Amino acid sequence: MNRTTGPGRDTARRTAPPRRTDTRRPGAVPAARQLRAGIPRYWFAEQLLLTLSGQRPVHRMLGYTLPAAYDLLVELAPRAPLRPPAPGGGTPVVHRCDQFQPRPGVIEAYARIGSGDRVRALAFRLEQGTDRRWRCSAVELGGARA
Secondary structure, rough: OOOOOOOOHHHOOOOOOOOOOOOOOOHHHHHHHHHOOHHHHHHHHHHHHHHHHOOOOOOHHHHHHHHHHHHHHHHHHHOOOOOOOOOOOOOOOOEEEEEEEEEOOEEEEEEEEEOEEEEEEEEEEEOOOOOOOEEEEEEOOOOOOO
């Protein structure tokens, strides 16, 4: 009787792929980025950055903004104020995003946006609706109301 399983099996007939023997592992950056994406302030900062840098169309924010904030984005987006100043100037990224919660269901967030050696400020207000979804109700960019 030929046994192919159990303690006395022949390892030369293994059908599984070989196991990884080196100790290198992928970096922690993608995991940290995924963790940040689950936090409302970071998600909105990324989406606003993509919209205001011209990488995404404004209508993508339609379900995530209240009417007044959406109107401001429609007005501001064609100018793409967060677009890099020159070709090859570096893709804009969210360096840091913090929040202040004046009351439950409201977040006032601010983000530091970097593009090459240039740094901009982005502030926005999130309000939680009765459906428990966060929506952006106000946006300010670099001290001037956007």
